Amino acid sequence: MMRDMKILNQDFLIYRGEGMERKKTYIEDVDRGIYDVKNELSYKYKADKGLTPDIVREISREKNEPNWMTDFRLKSLEIYNSKPIPTWGPDLSELNIEEIITYIRPDTEMKHSWDDVPEDIKNTFELLGLPQAERESLAGVGAQYDSEVVYHNIRKELVDQGVVYMDMETALIEYEDIVREYFMTLVPPSDHKFAALHGAVWSGGSFVYVPEGVDVDIPLQSYFRLNAPGAGQFEHTLIIVEKGSRLHFIEGCSAPKYKVNNLHAGCVELFVKENASLRYSTIENWSKNMFNLNTKRAVVDKNGTIEWVSGSFGSKVSMLYPMSILRGEGARSEFTGITFASKGQHLDTGTKVVHAAPYTTSTVNSKSISKDGGYAFYRGLLKVAPKAYGCKSTVSCESLMLDNESISDTLPIIELNNDNIDIGHEAKIGRISDEAIFYLMSRGISEEEAKAMIVRGFVEPITKELPLEYAVELNNLINIELEGTIG
Amino acid sequence: MITWKRIRLDNFLFPKIYDYKKEFIRLEEELPLGIRLDKIYDTIDRTKINWLSTNEINGLGKEFISFVNEFYNSGISLYLQKDIKINKPLVIEFNMDKENPTVIDKNIIVAEPNSEATIIFHYSTDDDIEAFHNGFTEIHAKENSTITIIKVQRVNSLSHNFDTNIAYVKGEGKVNWISVELGSHISGSDYTTFLEEEASESNLSSIYLGDGNRKMDLSYSMIHKGPRSISNIETRGALMDNSKKVFRGNLDFKKGARLSKGAEEEYVLLLDPTVKSDSIPALLCEEDDVQGEHAASAGQISESQLFYLMSRGLSEREAKKLIIEGAFRPIIDRIPLEGLKQIIDSEIERRLMNA
Numbered sequence: 001m002m003r004d005m006k007i008l009n010q011d012f013l014i015y016r017g018e019g020m021e022r023k024k025t026y027i028e029d030v031d032r033g034i035y036d037v038k039n040e041l042s043y044k045y046k047a048d049k050g051l052t053p054d055i056v057r058e059i060s061r062e063k064n065e066p067n068w069m070t071d072f073r074l075k076s077l078e079i080y081n082s083k084p085i086p087t088w089g090p091d092l093s094e095l096n097i098e099e100i101i102t103y104i105r106p107d108t109e110m111k112h113s114w115d116d117v118p119e120d121i122k123n124t125f126e127l128l129g130l131p132q133a134e135r136e137s138l139a140g141v142g143a144q145y146d147s148e149v150v151y152h153n154i155r156k157e158l159v160d161q162g163v164v165y166m167d168m169e170t171a172l173i174e175y176e177d178i179v180r181e182y183f184m185t186l187v188p189p190s191d192h193k194f195a196a197l198h199g200a201v202w203s204g205g206s207f208v209y210v211p212e213g214v215d216v217d218i219p220l221q222s223y224f225r226l227n228a229p230g231a232g233q234f235e236h237t238l239i240i241v242e243k244g245s246r247l248h249f250i251e252g253c254s255a256p257k258y259k260v261n262n263l264h265a266g267c268v269e270l271f272v273k274e275n276a277s278l279r280y281s282t283i284e285n286w287s288k289n290m291f292n293l294n295t296k297r298a299v300v301d302k303n304g305t306i307e308w309v310s311g312s313f314g315s316k317v318s319m320l321y322p323m324s325i326l327r328g329e330g331a332r333s334e335f336t337g338i339t340f341a342s343k344g345q346h347l348d349t350g351t352k353v354v355h356a357a358p359y360t361t362s363t364v365n366s367k368s369i370s371k372d373g374g375y376a377f378y379r380g381l382l383k384v385a386p387k388a389y390g391c392k393s394t395v396s397c398e399s400l401m402l403d404n405e406s407i408s409d410t411l412p413i414i415e416l417n418n419d420n421i422d423i424g425h426e427a428k429i430g431r432i433s434d435e436a437i438f439y440l441m442s443r444g445i446s447e448e449e450a451k452a453m454i455v456r457g458f459v460e461p462i463t464k465e466l467p468l469e470y471a472v473e474l475n476n477l478i479n480i481e482l483e484g485t486i487g
Numbered sequence: 488m489i490t491w492k493r494i495r496l497d498n499f500l501f502p503k504i505y506d507y508k509k510e511f512i513r514l515e516e517e518l519p520l521g522i523r524l525d526k527i528y529d530t531i532d533r534t535k536i537n538w539l540s541t542n543e544i545n546g547l548g549k550e551f552i553s554f555v556n557e558f559y560n561s562g563i564s565l566y567l568q569k570d571i572k573i574n575k576p577l578v579i580e581f582n583m584d585k586e587n588p589t590v591i592d593k594n595i596i597v598a599e600p601n602s603e604a605t606i607i608f609h610y611s612t613d614d615d616i617e618a619f620h621n622g623f624t625e626i627h628a629k630e631n632s633t634i635t636i637i638k639v640q641r642v643n644s645l646s647h648n649f650d651t652n653i654a655y656v657k658g659e660g661k662v663n664w665i666s667v668e669l670g671s672h673i674s675g676s677d678y679t680t681f682l683e684e685e686a687s688e689s690n691l692s693s694i695y696l697g698d699g700n701r702k703m704d705l706s707y708s709m710i711h712k713g714p715r716s717i718s719n720i721e722t723r724g725a726l727m728d729n730s731k732k733v734f735r736g737n738l739d740f741k742k743g744a745r746l747s748k749g750a751e752e753e754y755v756l757l758l759d760p761t762v763k764s765d766s767i768p769a770l771l772c773e774e775d776d777v778q779g780e781h782a783a784s785a786g787q788i789s790e791s792q793l794f795y796l797m798s799r800g801l802s803e804r805e806a807k808k809l810i811i812e813g814a815f816r817p818i819i820d821r822i823p824l825e826g827l828k829q830i831i832d833s834e835i836e837r838r839l840m841n842a
Contacts, residue, residue, distance in 0.1 A: 386760070386761075389760065397770075399770075399772065401772065401774075401775035402775065403775055404742065404745070404773070404774045404775040404776065406773075406775065407771075407772065407773050408772045409769065409770065409771045409772065410768075410769065410770040410771075410781075411767065411769045411770075412767075412768065413765070413766070413767050414764075414765065414766040414767070414783060414785070415763075415764075415765045416757065416762075416763065416764040416765070416766075416785055417762075417763050417764075418757075418760045418761075418762070419726075419757035419758060419759055419760050419762055419787055420757075420760065420787060421757070421785065421786060421787075422785075422786045422787075423783075423784060423785040423786065424782075424783075424784045425766070425768070425781075425782065425783040425784065426780070426781065426782040426783075427768070427770050427779075427780065427781045427782075428779070428780050429740075429770050429772050429777070429778070429779040429780075430775075430777065430778050430779065431775040431776055431777075
């Protein structure tokens with residue numbers, strides 16, 4: 001009975017649609033407003049296209065790096081040249097790395113006061129809502145423009161407590177010992193081809209060091225942005241949270257679109273020590289020609305906690321699987337992620353959790369939305385080592401499809417190597433139910449708004465984990481993405 | 488040479504194949520008119536199965552299937568005429584022994600519209616011989632037909648077992664699979680169902696028991712092509728000693744499968760710290776108006792259940808056995824052959840009590 005009604009209803013919708021001009025347009029026609037503002041290019045230095053040991057040496061020399069780093073880069077280049085492009089995931093054949101300029105330095109020196117930042121750069125950030133956020137009680141803003149951090153500030157009381165928050169280049173000079181001890185030990189260049197590429201040409205990024213027993217009560221933020229056509233971005237983020245400390249780090253990305261294929265191969269390494277806790281929040285919103293091949297990894301010691309909050313929007317292709325290695329007894333990881341794939345996008349995202357010690361726990365909560373022919377793929381791994389008894393894990397994946405041109409796949413791999421564990425996994429796929437829409441419409445809400453409400457409700461577990469201004473931005477992004485779908 | 492990473496099959500070579508000389512069709516009474524049951528090498532009428540699209544078949548892999556097609560030494564071809572229904576199950580029994588150590592069976596079942604049948608395949612080994620089984624079964628269930636296939640695999644721990652099963656289901660047709668995996672040193676089995684047309688349906692229930700050094704790769708795929716098609720996968724297992732299992736459950740909603748529903752569920756009891764259990768449940772979707780769900784869970788027998796049973800005077804082993812049998816019971820009860828049920832029960836009991 002119900003089903004018959006549904007069909008009638010659909011027929012009616014089609015009929016109604018014929019007489020009217022439908023609002024259905026695609027994202028590329030929609031003005032994404034502030035997200036598509038680009039500036040006139042101005043360079044001080046630009047590396048040649050392609051990648052040779054000479055270029056790598058040049059990058060290193062330009063940055064006045066210590067010899068060990070130059071050697072590290074050259075070694076990584078060797079590994080990079082020896083590794084094949086991975087073929088198990090999305091199609092990367094359109095990615096011509098030789099064409100991508102690996103190093104562009106903006107025509108600006110490091111500034112420590114907002115007033116000194118050049119006007120055009122400032123304008124873009126202003127449109128992105130950054131300075132307001134900075135002025136309103138936030139600790140520090142390290143905004144990356146092209147390949148280097150151009151603006152950087154951290155509140156005085158944090159400095160007094162010994163918290164270090166600076167760009168990676170400066171950290172390499174001022175905290176050389178710490179950087180040398182940790183740099184690319186968690187994500188070695190031998191891990192995969194793009195980790196090796198990162199090792200060879202990395203540039204910019206953030207360095208955070210929280211000493212023992214410090215509770216950083218306000219989130220640290222950095223906003224990355226790509227600007228030059230054909231420019232890759234290879235920022236490196238290294239965060240060390242010592243025993244008993246606490247930190248919330250927020251990374252957000254937005255980039256205007258360009259015709260040349262772009263590559264983002266960043267690397268994030270997080271070290272969470274005993275009893276420490278780190279929350280790492282990201283909204284990635286790359287332009288729709290970007291290849292986002294980012295590697296993020298955290299290692300957690302005894303009773304430590306890592307929390308990932310991850311929003312993946314934009315980009316042409318994404319391969320992003322933040323990984324948590326729970327190596328200390330009682331360590332905990334929590335992953336909350338949302339992926340939104342639209343026209344022309346193939347977003348292959350997920351998370352990996354390795355339970356390497358007893359009594360470790362993990363939670364994965366992943367949501368994906370696909371529309372207008374977008375392809376959302378959840379690929380996850382949950383692995384429990386033989387000696388990691390008493391582990392608990394819950395994995396939940398939900399997918400929402402907004403039309404039948406899109407594709408949504410879920411592939412969670414579970415590998416268990418002992419018996420004293422408690423593992424639960426569930427996944428669901430489907431579309432917005434007609435009943436729910438009908439109910440909301442019967443309350444006087446328009447069909448468009450009803451659908452938007454349901455989608456916002458679907459992603460609510462993610463938005464509520466974010467600070468207010470980011471939650472607002474995420475909701476805006478969803479509204480921009482939904483524009484044109486519903487109508 | 489075949490390498491199969493997850494179940495540690497390294498550079499595997501197919502053994503020499505001998506003739507299978509024993510009778511494998513067990514008929515207690517005459518089959519009614521309208522049914523043709525033959526040994527595979529007697530007749531295969533390819534014209535009856537014109538919608539077969541072999542390039543879609545993956546099964547355990549091209550190597551295994553083409554090996555069967557070239558070297559089969561046994562198997563059946565079953566043809567059910569329109570409207571023919573048989574209530575009693577047909578029993579096909581392969582028992583490997585010293586003289587007949589290899590079974591390469593190729594089975595084709597064609598069910599014309601509105602027909603119905605249940606076929607039981609029982610694979611076992613007699614002695615402590617190294618047996619080898621590699622089979623390929625294809626089913627064509629036409630409009631409104633119902634085919635139930637029950638496969639019981641009890642070959643010994645020295646043997647290798649491989650089995651590929653494919654079904655094509657037409658409008659309102661239904662294919663039910665029941666798989667009981669108890670034996671073999673290394674066992675790979677694959678069940679793939681193509682739900683081709685409107686309201687086609689498939690249900691798969693399976694149980695497995697891993698003990699000793701047993702390694703199993705169990706793969707179940709439901710490929711929804713027709714609208715309103717329905718599928719359900721339900722798997723229960725227990726692992727002990729150094730056994731390893733890989734579970735792959737694929738729900739694949741192709742474009743056009745609107746209003747379809749698919750569900751899969753796996754539940755595994757882990758009984759020893761040395762077991763290995765991999766689960767790869769995939770949910771693939773090209774159509775928005777569908778409902779797909781999968782759930783997997785793994786854990787130990789709950790302490791409170793054990794405590795309760797032991798407080799009633801059962802030993803720990805007996806209590807565990809009772810709990811595992813309880814998990815398997817609903818699926819074993821669906822086998823419509825008393826004698827075989829008893830064989831399965833006593834086999835499970837023997838394994839659990841000797842552990």
